[in-house]
Each structure stands twice: as C-alpha cells, then as structure tokens.
Amino acid sequence: MSPHYRPRRLRENSILREMVSETSLRADQLIYPMFVCEGQGIRQEIPSLPGQFRFSVDLLLEELKAVLASGVRSVILFGIPESTMKDAVGSQSKAADGIICRALSAIKNEQPELLLIADVCLCEYTDHGHCGVPGKLVDSDWVIDNDSSVHLLAETALAYARAGADVVAPSDMMDGRVETVRLVLDEAGLSQIPILSYAAKYASAFYGPFRDAVGSAPQFGDRKSYQMDPANAREALREVQLDLQEGADILMIKPALPYLDVIYRVRELVEVPIAAYQVSGEYASLCAAAERGWLDRDAVIRESLLGIARAGADLILTYFAVEAAHMMRDERWR
Numbered sequence: 001m002s003p004h005y006r007p008r009r010l011r012e013n014s015i016l017r018e019m020v021s022e023t024s025l026r027a028d029q030l031i032y033p034m035f036v037c038e039g040q041g042i043r044q045e046i047p048s049l050p051g052q053f054r055f056s057v058d059l060l061l062e063e064l065k066a067v068l069a070s071g072v073r074s075v076i077l078f079g080i081p082e083s084t085m086k087d088a089v090g091s092q093s094k095a096a097d098g099i100i101c102r103a104l105s106a107i108k109n110e111q112p113e114l115l116l117i118a119d120v121c122l123c124e125y126t127d128h129g130h131c132g133v134p135g136k137l138v139d140s141d142w143v144i145d146n147d148s149s150v151h152l153l154a155e156t157a158l159a160y161a162r163a164g165a166d167v168v169a170p171s172d173m174m175d176g177r178v179e180t181v182r183l184v185l186d187e188a189g190l191s192q193i194p195i196l197s198y199a200a201k202y203a204s205a206f207y208g209p210f211r212d213a214v215g216s217a218p219q220f221g222d223r224k225s226y227q228m229d230p231a232n233a234r235e236a237l238r239e240v241q242l243d244l245q246e247g248a249d250i251l252m253i254k255p256a257l258p259y260l261d262v263i264y265r266v267r268e269l270v271e272v273p274i275a276a277y278q279v280s281g282e283y284a285s286l287c288a289a290a291e292r293g294w295l296d297r298d299a300v301i302r303e304s305l306l307g308i309a310r311a312g313a314d315l316i317l318t319y320f321a322v323e324a325a326h327m328m329r330d331e332r333w334r
C-alpha cells in the first residue's frame, strides 16, 4: 500500500525545502573569540587551534577590519599577559594598563562599530591558573576561595567596562558573582552595561586548546570544585535561575555540542536570550577531522552551528564565526 503522507514531498524541490526550513542563522548571532597578547607586530598561530591566532593590539586592530567585513559584529576578548606578570591573585586582570583594558580602549577608538565583550576571569592572570584565588588547604589541595574571588572579579569587570567593554562576561563560576558584578557596575554609574554570564559552565575536557592558547592550565588540582559536573542537567537549570535572579541579561551554556539538551531545557525555562559557546576542543576536533579529509569542513560547520541554534541558542560563540559568516555571504550556507 502506498503511504498516505509522504514527508519527502516537501524535500524534493529545493525552493520548497528552503521555504520550510525551521532554523536559520545570521552572522550577527555569531560572536568571535579572539586572543590578545603583549608586544607589537605579533600574529602567532595557536598550534592546537589551527587558523586562530594570538594578536598584539596593533595587529588585532588590523584583523578586526576583516572580522567586520565578514559580517560578524561582535568579538569576545581573552588576554594573554606576560607570564612574569602573573601572580597568586591575578592582579593584572583588573589593572587599568593591563592587556585587555588597553585592547578595549584601542578598539573602542578605532572600531566603534564592533560590539565588544570582555571575558571576566582570573585564570589567564594567576600564576596557578585557577579562575579564583586559593583560600585554604584541604587534604593538601588548595581550595579556591569563593567570596574573595568574587570581589576581584567584580573589580575586573568594572575595569573592563570603564575601558570600553560593551558587555562583560564572567566565566569563573564562583557563586554570587553576577550579583556583585551588577552592584559594582551600578554603583559606578554603569547600569547600562549588560552581563552575559557563563551560567552553566561545565568542567570540560574540551577546553584543552584554549588553555594551550592562553597558558591557563591549572598548576594544581582541577576546576571541578567550581565548574559543573558533565553528568548534571538539573543543576544547570538551578545555576541559570540563580544568575537570572542575580541580574544576568544573557545566559550562556558551555560547551555547546555535548550539552544540547541543557541548551534546550534552559530555552524551555527562561525568556532571556541564551548564548552557547562552541569551545576550543569542539573547533579543534572538527578542524582535525576535516584536515584529514574525514569530514567535509563547510558541511560540519553549518550543521554544528545549526544544531546549536536549533537546540535554542540565540547567540553562538564560535571560532568558526568569521568563516561561517563568509559561507553565509557566498551562498555556501545552503
């Protein structure tokens, strides 16, 4: 017997197929992560992130012209200070003459049309590589102290907002930091600066290449006492609700592909915009397979980003941002 309903009827004609496509993505939903380092004339490829670079401020400004030309309108910046400048409390993170503050004000001057997001964390600036400051020794391991870390993070967020960040993005996973960041910004007259919180950030093995890029691998222990257990989804719902109550404007889930269920569940729960971070290890693994000819690069870029959007993300942080934007422009996105 011939089937009564044939879903293939809507798939045969390519125009109709596109007309009934449920998910679309624009370049202005993509946020491009970039690394900025000390020095001049530096554009150094990151071995475990092929196609991504550490830029000194002068060449970052050059590169941003190409980013804007692609159609991407927003970047998130990560700082790489001189390793001799790192200390136990990450002092350089909030220094007005620190690498991120200098980059932000230079970009604000030269590329005012870009939306600038500043990642707020201590791990790039601490000599031990943790996202907060060590408090006490438990079983011969230092435990990262929550409340003193929150204080330093809020000061960092304030320094970045003053230097020209349009949005601040705390990525440390300390409890209560969104509330303190909000308070400190408001008291400084910066109540218009939105907070994009890394609300559900997992203790993921997919951050490996990022830690190579910025040299932030923890020198003792791991991040499991503050980042989330990959086994937990209900806990993510609690985390995002807390950040919302504390004043977060956009909620981020990170990584993206291994946590599509979390993105979907958060989408069902909240009305605010959701961001998802396709992290360094997601990028690196797709690149590596494409390089070997095992995967079709364009096709997996499109499919992975559409999947993240379909799950419910409004915004996607991805190292593929510029490339994907070019694909959209050249009609290679279909």
Ligand code: PBG
Binding pocket: 119, 121, 123, 131, 171, 172, 206, 207, 208, 209, 210, 211, 278, 279, 280, 281
């Ligand atoms: C800082 C931070 C990390 C990433 C973004 N912000 C690293 C970490 O938590 O170890 C990872 C991003 C990526 O892997 O692309 N805390």
